[in-house]
Amino acid sequence: MTSRLQGKTAIVTGGASGFGKGIAAKFAAEGANVIITDLSEEQGESVATELNCLFSRADVTKPDDWRRVLALALDEFKQLDIVVNNAGITYPNKPTQDVTEAEFDLVMNVNVKAVYHSTNILVPYFVKENRPGCFIQVASTAGSRPRPNLTWYNASKAAVINATKTLAVEYGPKQIRFNSVSPVVGSTGMTHLFIGKPDTEENRKGFVSTIPLGRPSTPADIANACCYLASDEANFITGVDLQVDGGRCV
Numbered sequence: 001m002t003s004r005l006q007g008k009t010a011i012v013t014g015g016a017s018g019f020g021k022g023i024a025a026k027f028a029a030e031g032a033n034v035i036i037t038d039l040s041e042e043q044g045e046s047v048a049t050e051l052n053c054l055f056s057r058a059d060v061t062k063p064d065d066w067r068r069v070l071a072l073a074l075d076e077f078k079q080l081d082i083v084v085n086n087a088g089i090t091y092p093n094k095p096t097q098d099v100t101e102a103e104f105d106l107v108m109n110v111n112v113k114a115v116y117h118s119t120n121i122l123v124p125y126f127v128k129e130n131r132p133g134c135f136i137q138v139a140s141t142a143g144s145r146p147r148p149n150l151t152w153y154n155a156s157k158a159a160v161i162n163a164t165k166t167l168a169v170e171y172g173p174k175q176i177r178f179n180s181v182s183p184v185v186g187s188t189g190m191t192h193l194f195i196g197k198p199d200t201e202e203n204r205k206g207f208v209s210t211i212p213l214g215r216p217s218t219p220a221d222i223a224n225a226c227c228y229l230a231s232d233e234a235n236f237i238t239g240v241d242l243q244v245d246g247g248r249c250v
């Protein structure tokens, strides 16, 4: 155990699985107090027990849930330092004209509007307390190097990357940093939806063939990037979209 995040308190959304679980594990190992949130209560509780952190069932699209999680952080740890907007969703890979309005709305609500809620509810805390803050949004290489058949998912991630840069310049003078991390395809709960078939090594080949380092991303890759951005080592880094992609976006 090292201590790059010692004394800091972090919220990690979507922490019950995939990249979010990896981020929570790394943050806890680096000494942070971690609160994971997710829709999935059973999985969230189990991960929290495994990582010795807190779990709160919270839907990132619900402002009241954000208020409750902020209150939990202040009650339990008296402070908040890091917010990782990791929860995300996609619809299955398919021709764009077949995407339903409900699928479009869900993707925009979970991937984009949740960042709006986290900003509106959490930024006032940092401003009022005159406290440096760090927001990390888990975006995607899809936001800058889109692939076909995922138009609105890709667009949602582009919106997150752009909003993050705007927030960085707007709140820089308050010492609140905003960065995004953009993973290339990994092997998580949503990968089968990206590739439009079961998530097997064979089916991932098409996606992986465009990654110079020749493999998908892992939760540890994404967690290491988030840990750097959350640590004091990155206290002059804001407005960056850090592509964790084995060279895919070059």
Ligand SMILES: NC(=O)c1ccc[n+]([C@@H]2O[C@H](COP(=O)([O-])OP(=O)(O)OC[C@H]3O[C@@H](n4cnc5c(N)ncnc54)[C@H](O)[C@@H]3O)[C@@H](O)[C@H]2O)c1
Pocket (backbone or CB within 6 Å): 013, 014, 015, 016, 017, 018, 019, 020, 037, 038, 039, 040, 058, 059, 060, 061, 086, 087, 088, 089, 110, 138, 139, 140, 141, 182, 183, 184, 185, 186, 187, 188, 189, 190, 191, 194
């Ligand atoms: N897997 C990939 O290939 C890949 C690539 C690039 C970016 N991403 C992004 O990484 C992030 C994490 O996804 P993952 O790949 O670990 O998938 P995942 O499905 O394993 O994890 C996503 C988590 O978010 C939770 N979630 C969904 N909607 C929620 C809501 N409304 N409120 C709270 N929690 C909610 C889910 O329950 C799940 O635990 C997402 O933002 C995703 O878009 C994934």
